[in-house]
Amino acid sequence: xxxxxxxLILAFSLWAIAPARAHAQEGxxxxxxxxxxxxxxxxxxxxxLPRLLRAVAASQPGGPTIETxxxxxxGAELDELWDAGHAATALREGQWDVVVLQERGGLFSCIASAxxxxxxxxxxxxxxxxTELATEREAKVLLLQTWPPARGNDLxxxxxxxxxxxxxxxxxxxxxxxxxxxxxxVEVVPAAAALYRxxxxxxxxxxxxxxxxxxxxxxxxxxxxxxxxxxxxxxxxADLLIDFPLLPANAMVLAETPIEAQPQIAGDxxxxxxxxxxxxxxxxxxxE
Numbered sequence: 001x002x003x004x005x006x007x008l009i010l011a012f013s014l015w016a017i018a019p020a021r022a023h024a025q026e027g028x029x030x031x032x033x034x035x036x037x038x039x040x041x042x043x044x045x046x047x048x049l050p051r052l053l054r055a056v057a058a059s060q061p062g063g064p065t066i067e068t069x070x071x072x073x074x075g076a077e078l079d080e081l082w083d084a085g086h087a088a089t090a091l092r093e094g095q096w097d098v099v100v101l102q103e104r105g106g107l108f109s110c111i112a113s114a115x116x117x118x119x120x121x122x123x124x125x126x127x128x129x130x131t132e133l134a135t136e137r138e139a140k141v142l143l144l145q146t147w148p149p150a151r152g153n154d155l156x157x158x159x160x161x162x163x164x165x166x167x168x169x170x171x172x173x174x175x176x177x178x179x180x181x182x183x184x185x186v187e188v189v190p191a192a193a194a195l196y197r198x199x200x201x202x203x204x205x206x207x208x209x210x211x212x213x214x215x216x217x218x219x220x221x222x223x224x225x226x227x228x229x230x231x232x233x234x235x236x237x238a239d240l241l242i243d244f245p246l247l248p249a250n251a252m253v254l255a256e257t258p259i260e261a262q263p264q265i266a267g268d269x270x271x272x273x274x275x276x277x278x279x280x281x282x283x284x285x286x287x288e
Contacts, residue, residue, distance in 0.1 A: 031063050034230055035095060037139075038070040039087045039130065040102030042249040043146055043212075045072045045259055047219035049226075051244040056220075056227045059238040059276075064231065069094070069258040074250070077104045077119070079126035084255050088133060096139040098230060100189075101130055105212060106148030112171040128179060135184035142229055144222070145172050147192035150211040155196075155204040165193035189229050191222045198285040213249045217282055224286030234287040237276040243269065 034057075038050050050068035057066040071087035073080055078101060081087050091099060103123055110120035127143075134141045145168060154160065169190055176186040195218050199207045209215050214222065224235040245267030247253075252264050259265060 031065075033065040033067045034097045036066055036068045036098045036100060036230065037087070037091055037094070037096045038068060038072070038100045038102070039078070039081050040070075040072055040100070040144065041076045041081075041104060042072070042074050042251075042253075043105060043214070044100075044102045044144070045070060045247050045251060045253055046213045046249045047216050047246045048244055048259075049219050049222055050260070052219055052223035053226050055240055055242065055244075056223050056235050057231075059240050060227070060233075060235060061238075066227075066230065069260060071255065072253050072259060073255045074253055075104070077107060077123060077126075078102075078130070079122035081255075082126040082129055086256055088130070090258070091130070091133050091137060091139070096134070096137060098140045098142055099130065099134045100142045100144055100226070101127060102144040103127070103146055105146040108146060108175070109148070109168065109171055111175055127175070131179045131184050131186060132182065135182060140185040140187065141179070142226070143172055143176055143186065143188045144226075145169070145188055145190050145192045147195065147208075150204060150208050153204075154211075155199040155202075155207055158200060161196040161199060165190075165196045168192050187229060189222075189225050191225060194221055194225060194285055194288065197288060210249070216246060220279065220282045221286045224283050228286065235283045237278075237280045237283055239276050240274040240279060241271065242274065243271040 036050070036053070038044050044050070050070045054066050054068060057064065069090060071081060071090060073084065107119065107123055110117065111124050113120065131141050147164075147168070169188070172188040172190070176188050180186045195207055195214065198218065198221055204211070206215055207218050227233075227235045245265060247259075247265055253259055254262055254264075
C-alpha cells in the first residue's frame with residue numbers, strides 16, 4: 001500500500017473510509033471552472049492542498065469545478081517565488097480567477113512591525129507585486145494565513161492560541177486593506193486561526209505533524225476554507241475521493257513548472273473514498 005494512502009488511513013483511523021468507486025463523484029457541473037493559481041512553499045503542497053481543494057469542489061452538488069496550477073519552492077519565502085519568475089509569468093500569461101499567496105510561516109507577522117528588517121521588506125514588496133499583477137489581470141487575491149512553528153505545549157494552551165489567532169487576524173486584515181487600496185480585490189483565508197481553534201483537545205501532531213506542517217485533517221480544514229472563499233458557500237459533508245498523492249513536506253517539488261504537471265510526484269493512481277460523515281468535524285472547523 002503506498003505510503004500516502006497509509007497516511008490517510010492512519011489520519012482518519014477513527015473515521016469512515018470506503019473503497020473508492022470507479023465512477024465520477026456526484027455534483028459535476030458543465031459551468032466554466034474557477035481557475036486558481038497557488039504560490040507558496042511546503043505549507044501549500046504538503047498533503048497536496050490544491051488537489052484537496054479540487055476534490056472538495058468535485059464533491060459538492062452544483063459545482064463549480066476548480067482547476068489549479070501551483071508554483072512552489074520548498075522552504076521558500078514569497079520574494080523567492082517572485083524572483084524566480086515562473087509564478088509571475090504564469091499569472092501574466094494565463095487567465096486566472098484567483099491567486100492564493102502563502103508566505104513562510106510566521107514571517108508575515110513582521111509586516112505589522114514599526115521596524116522593518118530586510119526580510120520583512122522583501123516579503124511586503126513581493127506581496128505588493130503579486131497583488132498589483134493580479135489586479136492587472138483582474139484576478140482576486142487570497143492571502144493564506146500561516147502560523148509560526150509550534151514549540152513545546154503551544155497547541156495545548158487555549159488562551160495563548162486565542163491571543164495569537166487574534167493578532168494574526170489583525171495583521172493579515174490590515175495588510176489586505178492596505179493592498180486593496182490600489183483597486184485590488186484582496187481577502188484573507190484565516191487558516192491559522194481555524195487550526196488554532198481546531199487544536200482544542202487534540203494532540204499537537206494531529207494538527208501540525210512536526211510543529212510546522214499541517215496534518216491531513218488540517219489541510220482539509222484549509223481546503224474547505226478556500227472553497228468557502230472561492231464560492232461563498234460552506235463545504236457540506238459529502239463523500240470525498242482521494243485519487244492523488246498526499247505529498248510530504250520533503251517532496252521532490254521543482255520550481256519551474258506547476259506541481260500538477262510534475263511526474264516525479266504524480267503518485268500511482270491509488271484511490272480512497274472518505275465518507276461524508278467522516279468530514280463533518282473538519283468542515284465545521286473551517287466554517288467557524
